[in-house]
Amino acid sequence: MHEVVVAQQIVEAVVDTSLRHGGRRVRVARMVLGELACIDPETLTFAFMVACRGTCAESCLLEIRRLPLVLRCRECGAEGQRAGPVEPCSVCGAIGGDVLQGREIRLTTIDVDDAGEACGKEAGIEAIMSGGGLPSRFRA
Amino acid sequence: MIELTIERGLLDDNDRAAQVNRDRFRKAGVYVLNLMSGPGAGKTTLLEQTAQRLRDRLRMGVIVGDIQTSRDADRIGRHGVPVHQINTGGGCHLDARMLEAALDAMDPASLDLLIVENVGNLVCPAEFDLGEHDKAMVLSVTEGADKPAKYPLMFCQSRLMILGKVDLLPYLDFDCDAAIADARALNPGLEVLRLSSKTGEGLEAWTDWLVGRWRAVREGR
Numbered sequence: 180m181h182e183v184v185v186a187q188q189i190v191e192a193v194v195d196t197s198l199r200h201g202g203r204r205v206r207v208a209r210m211v212l213g214e215l216a217c218i219d220p221e222t223l224t225f226a227f228m229v230a231c232r233g234t235c236a237e238s239c240l241l242e243i244r245r246l247p248l249v250l251r252c253r254e255c256g257a258e259g260q261r262a263g264p265v266e267p268c269s270v271c272g273a274i275g276g277d278v279l280q281g282r283e284i285r286l287t288t289i290d291v292d293d294a295g296e297a298c299g300k301e302a303g304i305e306a307i308m309s310g311g312g313l314p315s316r317f318r319a
Numbered sequence: 320m321i322e323l324t325i326e327r328g329l330l331d332d333n334d335r336a337a338q339v340n341r342d343r344f345r346k347a348g349v350y351v352l353n354l355m356s357g358p359g360a361g362k363t364t365l366l367e368q369t370a371q372r373l374r375d376r377l378r379m380g381v382i383v384g385d386i387q388t389s390r391d392a393d394r395i396g397r398h399g400v401p402v403h404q405i406n407t408g409g410g411c412h413l414d415a416r417m418l419e420a421a422l423d424a425m426d427p428a429s430l431d432l433l434i435v436e437n438v439g440n441l442v443c444p445a446e447f448d449l450g451e452h453d454k455a456m457v458l459s460v461t462e463g464a465d466k467p468a469k470y471p472l473m474f475c476q477s478r479l480m481i482l483g484k485v486d487l488l489p490y491l492d493f494d495c496d497a498a499i500a501d502a503r504a505l506n507p508g509l510e511v512l513r514l515s516s517k518t519g520e521g522l523e524a525w526t527d528w529l530v531g532r533w534r535a536v537r538e539g540r
């Protein structure tokens with residue numbers, strides 16, 4: 180539901196990483212997104228595209244890898260994928276369990292150009308802080 | 320093309336600000352509760368009742384977050400406790416930096432108990448650590464008993480679930496036991512209180528719970 184905020188945080192981290200390594204243009208940003216994270220990938224992709232404008236990550240591709248929900252049963256300890264957080268254990272039938280995987284909202288890597296002109300500061304944090312392409316009500 | 324590893328978590332900034340708030344709360348000796356729910360579950364009404372019942376026992380303050388308006392702060396302020404409104408201007412939750420800014424308007428050291436009413440939203444507020452001691456949530460019986468299964472995160476993160484508006488149970492087919500069972504499947508240690516801000520049923524157990532948590536935190540338990 181807060182895809183716009185998450186998109187802005189992604190752009191900040193992506194731009195920050197690029198600037199630490201020379202500020203070259205970012206082509207791909209990769210992230211993992213758990214099934215249980217309350218984030219819609221399509222909305223996030225759109226918000227990301229908008230939030231990137233004016234930065235060194237403008238028009239880069241956001242690759243989202245979905246991670247299925249994995250629970251550990253509290254009764255028998257069996258670990259496995261489940262369709263939902265209160266689905267029964269396939270071994271003993273107990274409801275629910277501890278979440279081992281599924282809440283992730285995490286960036287992993289980015290691809291940046293290895294040649295070409297480095298983007299200046301104006302394509303970095305300043306562009307994000309001035310709002311980039313975000314509607315004014317979402318600006319810091 | 321060069322592949323670079325991202326070394327920064329998306330919530331790092333928030334978590335840093337939350338830690339600043341946490342240190343501040345500890346120094347001030349105030350117990351802080353983050354109260355969450357879907358829109359209209361009855362947080363403000365409950366806090367109005369809470370202010371009336373607790374203001375002579377504890378020094379209580381409220382910070383309330385809404386997308387727009389200061390209506391909730393006005394309502395709570397009528398009951399004689401200090402209150403500060405945060406407007407997120409579109410944001411669907413409070414984050415630690417918003418709370419940090421609000422603390423300049425309300426000195427935590429002048430309080431025993433600070434309740435933060437989060438933006439009405441059953442999803443997003445649970446993702447953001449504010450530096451509070453506990454999270455509590457209201458599930459009103461008009462929302463349906465399937466909410467823990469459908470919107471699990473908040474139920475996972477809360478210490479206490481309040482089943483609210485129980486005065487309406489006779490008119491609904493809300494299955495309290497099923498809702499509680501699903502919520503505890505997500506979070507086995509979850510405490511549960513049933514109450515109605517309309518009839519007053521269960522309000523004493525709620526204020527006792529607050530006083531008990533305040534005492535436990537003060538004594539470092």
Ligand SMILES: Nc1nc2c(ncn2[C@@H]2O[C@H](COP(=O)(O)OP(=O)(O)OP(=O)(O)O)[C@@H](O)[C@H]2O)c(=O)[nH]1
Binds near residue numbers: 362365
């Ligand atoms: N019957 C009944 N109605 C209640 C109770 N508590 C609150 N209400 C009503 O529910 C509506 C919403 O209550 P609020 O206290 O404003 O809810 P809220 O959670 O603060 O709402 P937001 O801040 O907008 O998310 C109001 O019309 C209240 O009068 C209750 O215990 N019983």
Ligand SMILES: [Mg+2]
Binds near residue numbers: 362363364391436
């Ligand atoms: Mg309210």
Ligand SMILES: [Zn+2]
Binds near residue numbers: 253254271
């Ligand atoms: Zn099992």
